Structures are given as C-alpha cells and as structure tokens.
Amino acid sequence: MESPPAVHDLRSALALLRTVPGQLIETAEPVDPFAEISGVYRHVGAGGTVARPTGKGPAMLFTNVKGHKNASVAIGLLASRERVGLLLNCTPERLGFLLKEAVMQPLVPVTVSSAKAVCQEVVHYAGDPDFDIRTLLPAPTNTTEDAGPYITLGMCYASDPETGDSDVTIHRLCLQGKDEISIYFVPGRHLDVFRRKAEAAGNPLPISVSIGVDPAIEIAACFEPPTTPLGFNELSIAGGIRNKAVEMVDCLSVKEKAIAHAEYVIEGELLPDVRVAEDQNTNTGKAMPEFPGYTGPANQSLPVIKVKAITHRRHPIMQSCIGPSEEHVSMAGIPTEASILLMTERAMPGRVLNVYAHAAGGGKYMAVLQFKKTVPADEGRQRQAALIALAAFSELKHIILVDEDVDIFDSNDVLWALNTRYQGDVDTIFLPGVRCHPLDPSQSPAFSPGIRDKGISCKTIFDCTVPFKLKSQFVRARFLDIDPSRFAPGLFNSNR
Template identity: 60%
Template sequence: MPDQSPPVNDLRSALALLREHPGQLHTTDHPVDPYGELAGVYKRVGAGGTVQRPTGVGPAMLFESVKGYPGARILVGMLASRDRVGLLMDCPPRELTQRMTRAVRNPVEPVFVGPEDAPCQEVVHRADEDGFDLRTLLPAPTNTDQDAGPYFCEALVLGSDPDNGHTDVTIHRLCVQSEDEISIFFAPGRHIDAFRKKAEARGEALPVSLNIGLDPAVYLGTSFEAPTTPLGFDELTIGGALRGEGVHLVDCLTVDQKSLARAEIVIEGEILPEVRIAEDEHTHSGHAMPEFPGYDGPANPSLPVIKVKAVTTRRDPIVQTLVGPGEEHVSLAGIPTEAAVLRVCEDEYPGFVRQTYAHSSGGGKFLQIIQVAKTNEFDDGRARQCGVLALGVYTELKHVVLVDEDVDPFDTEDVLWAMTTRFQADRDLLILPGVAGHVLDPSQTPQYNPSLGTKGITAKMIYDATRPYALREMFTRSAFRDVDPTPWYPDYRAPSG
C-alpha cells in the first residue's frame, strides 16, 4: 500500500498535501508585484465567485518571487475551490456541510504550548528593541489600484472579553497605515468589537494577535457566526473538532494575549482606545477593497487602530491572502453558513432537509439553496418554515431558494430550471421587508430604496421552487436510463463530488 499522507495541522502540511494532487497547487518564481498585479493574475486563474468576468476556478498559487520583498512568499486561493476544501478536510465536497455540523456539535478545546513548540516564534521582530516597518517587513497586497492601502486579507484576529476572558476569532479588514499601525473594520455585531468597546469604556487598550497562514480547518471553523456560535463560544474548538486535535496556542511575547502556535506569521498589538483613522488616510481613494458581493467597500472615515508591538514568524514565512469577492470567501463564509442552517433545520425537522448550499453568487452569505424531502401535504408549509429558520439563524442571509430532492442544489442550471417551472410569483414568493441584513450590499441603502431607514436594512425573500405535494405527479422529471458511457466515450469523467 502507498504511504499515507501526513496529517494536516498547519499551512505547510496542507500545501504538502496539495502537491500530491495535480492541478491543486501552482508554484511560480516569476516576479510579481503584490500591489494589484498578484490579484490581477489570480482573478483570471482561479478567483471565481463574484469577481468580474473573465474568471474561473483554478489551483491555489504560491508566488515565490515578490517584487520589493526578497525571500517573501505569498499564497492565494487555498480555499478557492470546494473540491480543494474537500481534499484538505478529507471529506467529499458535497458532505462538507454535514462534516462542519458535526464539528460544531463536538468541539475540541485548544491546547496551550510553550515557545519551544511554537514555530510561529522562530523569528522575532520587537518594536521596542529592533524597530521595524510593516510596509517593508511583510508584503500586504492590494487587490485593485483603487484600494485604500495594502491589506492583510486573511489574518485571523484573536481577542478576549475584558470581563471574563472569553476568546473570539474573526477575519476582519486590516489596512496597513504606517510602520506600526493597522486600521481594523468591524461590521455591526462582531464580538471582538464588543470587547474593544468594553476596554475603551475603561480607557484601556484591547490586546490582540493577528494570525496569518493557518491550517484551513482553523479558518473554516472560525467563520461561524451567532447564533450558532454565540458570544462566549470559542470557534477555535470547531477547528480542533475538524482535525481531532486541539488548536495549539502560545503566549504572545509583547501583549497579554494568545496566538496560534503553528501560524506562519503573528502580528502582536493593541487596539488603542479613542484613536481613529480614515481607512484611505494616505490614498484618499474613497474605496476600501473589493468585498464579497463583488463591489468595492467604501473607505470608512473613522476606524479603530491597532498599535503593533511585535511581529513573529516562521523561517521563510508565507503571507496568505485572498481575492475579496472570490470563491475562497464563498468557502470561508458559505460552508459554515450551510452547516448553521442545516443544524437548525435538523433540530426542528430531523431528516427533512437533505442539503444546503451557500451559492457563489451571494458570496457565501446572501443566497442559500435548501433541498427538502416532502412526504405529505403538511411538508409544503414545513419547507417554507425551513426558509424562515434559515433567515433567522443567519442575519446576513438575504435570499433562500427551496428545491426538491430531484434538483441538484449545487447545479445552478438545475436550480434555475426549478425556479422557472415550479414557481408562480403570486403564490410562491414570500417577502420579509425591513429586516437586518449586511452593510456591504449596495442595494441595502436608503439611496437605493428610500423606505429603508439606514444602511444594512433589507427586504428578504423565500423563493419556493418546490412541487406542491398534491401535484407532485405533474412535476415528475423525464426518466432516462442510467448508462455507463465509457465504452462509447472512453474519456468520459463523471462530475466530481
């Protein structure tokens, strides 16, 4: 038997796994500019998602020659393919939702280690001893020429509640503003922002660590949101459950906080009280960076500031980044969303919901396809109730499409077919007006709809494209023989998943 691949527990072991599978990782030493050019390359190769066409799904790319940063490496697109996520999680792509649901139900606590077991501290740069300039020390890319500045797009922020020490981890928009300052954007309701406000009310800074280059399971596990992971729930326990081993944490060197011991890079710092900066302070572009809906987020005029105290890294560290509106965001945000919706529907109606899919066109957040299995006429209403549950469990979800068992929720053409032939707008469209949504959707603004009182309020929709149970025979799909075509077409390959 062939040797079994070593377990994945950090970014480097994940890359080693991808190297064993052709077409999943492309490494290049052709010099690339991190400012606009790198994202422009990957926009074509593998960004996918809501990125402006032409784009597509392709391999992750490791750039080993970064202009202006000798020895630096940048990885993009690690999770920009559901098939690749399945490979990294050792799980069929269509079963990732169920795998994530089990992980939420069976959390594994983090493990605390000493510095001797923390490769993230192999190289140390201290602000008070060595002095450094973030802008030349690490390549923080820009996605477009309109970006407010260079961003760490895939840095996991770890902060703790000043009252009880409960930890939260989230990916936030982080713009490098000076040699030792980074602005941080919080969407409404984020837990670390609640911690920051508590500390600021006391006139205190909030210690945080920014962790870059991680085991993909950690990134996925920390992308759940309330109410699935309420305030006080440590999302690192989900990453631990996905790997069957607690995530390793180590004490930071310069702030009273933990960091992820197996990270490629850790930036230690404090969110300063009563200090604000315009996100585009140095460019005045009016734009932040491309966000998951496919549009540039507006530059925020007043953001909290992280004062950096130290940067610790592995030897030859890898900066991990993403293309904001791409398929990687769909994986990061969407697969946990699917699991959250499946979990609440399973709790309410065991076995009724067969599959959920956070569609790429919604950036993993706005559009959910829910597949149900009706067995009686009462299930007509139960299907719609599942749509209501989905909207209730995930605030940022905007549209839900309900489909039957004979429709593949992962196949857009199939879903559109059901939406066309199993739907009448006057009876099958449910609209919920004036509900909390997401501030990055430009249609959720008073400018677009004057009836909205403020940005981030929206109308939500449940689009019932299921067959009425009593009329199910009218909607029976044409039945073909299931024939293996390979004797006639030897190059045939069945769809993945």
C-alpha cells in the same frame, strides 16, 4: 502508494495540493504585491462575485515577491469547494455536515511552549530601529484604488476583559504605518464587543493576528451567532474538524495567545479612543474589494492596532484572498450551511437534506435549501425552514427552495426548478424592512425610497418546490442507468 500528507498547517496544506494535479501553481516569476498578485489570480481562479473574466482554478504560490526576498505569498487556497473538500478530507457536497458535526463535538484549544511554536522562529520587536510592518509583511494591495496593503486572512484573536472568554474572527486589516493597522468591524462582531468593554474602562485590548494557518481554522473562524454565541471560541470547531485540539502559544509582547503553527503573527493592542481614516494614505475614498463584488467605501473612523511585535516562521508564507472570490464563499458559506442544517434538523428532522450558500451571494446573501416532502403535512414546512434560516442569519437576503431531485450545487438545475416549478405571484414570499448587511449597495434609501436605513432589505423566499399533491406529475425523465466508463473510459471513473 504513499499516503497524502496530513494537513495541520499551511505548509502541509500546500504539500497535499502538490500531490493532486491541477490544484496548485508555484511560480518564481517576479510579482509586485501592489495590485499584481490579485490581478493575476483574478484570471486564474478567483471565481465568486469577481467581475468576469474569472473562474475556478488552482491555488497559487508566488515565491518571488518584489521587496520581500525571503517571503512568499499564497492565494486561492480555498477558492474551490472541491479543494476545500480535499483539504478537510470530505466530499464537497458533505462539507456542511462535517462542520455541523464539528460544532456538536468541539475540542478546546491547548497551549504549547514557545519552543514548540514555529510561529516564533523569527522575532521582530517594535522597538527595533528598522521595524516596519510594511517591509516585514508582504501584504498585497488588491487593486490600484485600495486604501493600502491589506491583510485579508488574519485570524484575529482577543479575549473579553471581563470574563476572559476568547474568540477568533477575520476582519479587514489595512497597514497604515510602520507600527499601526486599522481594523474594520461589522456591527455586532464579538471582538468589537471586547474592544468596547476595554475602551470603556480606558484600557487597550491585547490582540494577536495569526496569518497562514490550517484551513480548518480559517473555515471555523467564520461561524457566527446563533451557532457560536458570545463566549464561544470557534477554534474549538477547528479542533472538532481535525479531531485534534488547535495549538496556541503565549505572545511575547502582549498578554494574549496566538496560533502556534501560523506563518506570521502580529502582536499588538487595540488602542482606546484612537481612530484613523482607512484611506488616510491614499485618499481614494475606497477600501478594498468586498464579497458582494464591489469595492467597499473607506471608513473614515476605524480603531487602531498598535503593533508591538511581528513573529514568523523562517521563509514565511503570507496567505491572502480576494474579497469577492470563491475563497470568501467557502469561508463564509460553508459554516452558514452547517448552521442552517443544525437549526432546521432540530426544528423538523429529516426534511432539509442539504444547504448551499451560493457563490452569487458571496456565501452570505443567498442560500439554496433542498427539502423533501414525504407526507401531506410537510406542505408549508419548506417555507418554515426558509424562515428559520432568514431569522437566524441577518445577512441572508434570498432563499431558494428546491425538491430532493434538484442538484443544489448546479446553478442550471436550480434555475430549471425556478422555471418549471415556480410561479412568481404565489411562490414568492417577501419580508420587507428587515436588517441585512451594510455592504450590499442596493440596501440604501438612495436605491429605494421605501428603505428606511442603510443595511435594511427586503428578504425574499423563492419556493421552487412542487406542491405535495402534484409530485407524481413532476417526475423528471428517467434514463437507463448505464456505467459510462465502458464507453468513455477517459472521461469517467467506474469507481466514482
């Protein structure tokens, strides 16, 4: 039997999915990048916090995109935990541990020559008479209300103008004109720190945006402090995942590097003291659907990337995601799981067995912690573990604590624990007035007069663990462990 292809870029990832039934749909049906691609995938496999009807399904590759005859669009590559596990060669339940190990054994990126960089097979310079990023890039417009076409999976790469340290992150990028892109920074993001330093000196900041890369890079790029402090290049985590350094290449028009195997690379500069309204071309007042499940408001003053060049592979593939989809949950949530595992293991070894950054929180707002109490002195430590997580990750809003016999990836099992092992008046811990995430619409003074400023929230711990002294009274019904494949061979694999 032929072994599956090793994944090192987007094309090898798609090749692997082709070998697994039900993981990829390829369609040559004509599709309009304006609202149709996301409109289709909403039904096929978006999941996450997308308004129902939606659900878990295969990734899709659209090969007949209107206005872009030589390009395709891929969506939903990471929109199921099972598919992420397949692409990272790991069981879905152990993904947090895989990333935790990669953080502890990072591999620094390496630079290759332009001759080895497939991302530079075709080059378009901004000085070319027909240069227009809107025709070169098949960037989808997610809904009819969006501020414009968005790049949702661009690996933004820039360097600190003072130290030279480089970083990669994913940001909301809206195509604003033939050579301008707006970029939205959540406060505190590292590339914004670099941009502010350059702007203070009156200088532009060189930046590259690599699109369509190895899924390991997309996951690694979503790590945040304190796991990856300022100066930590998350591409080294992707190297740790693959046990092979990520290959970079020097850009052709700016002094920065880009990911060598990307499908597309945007080369440009973040301009000092230049701002645009995100919806200047549509005046809808809205940006695009964001991970909490709502359409984010258009920002009226965003920094601008002045594009100097576009490079791409022959017959390139634009990769996109729906902001509130399970794909965001995978990218934002699994690094959070790894970080919580790393911190709690240092503080209380062996107690936290696993973590799930739940889809209902977009991978950011909610986590389920599986905690094992082995001695009487462990009572109360489960709440300490939750406090460690909440203190480290400002975006976490709710934590549910469960025992080792609860499947944290099964929401029904978690809710069962909430219903049979939780009393609201004694097992709820409130932490009011704590800074959280600005995209949660309930975190505003308009929602509650007790909230002082937008983005401040009441963080909450739901302790659904059994008190240690009562564990013997909360044993689940014990069934005989029979191999079901003898009786239902079509439903069960005896080797699983």
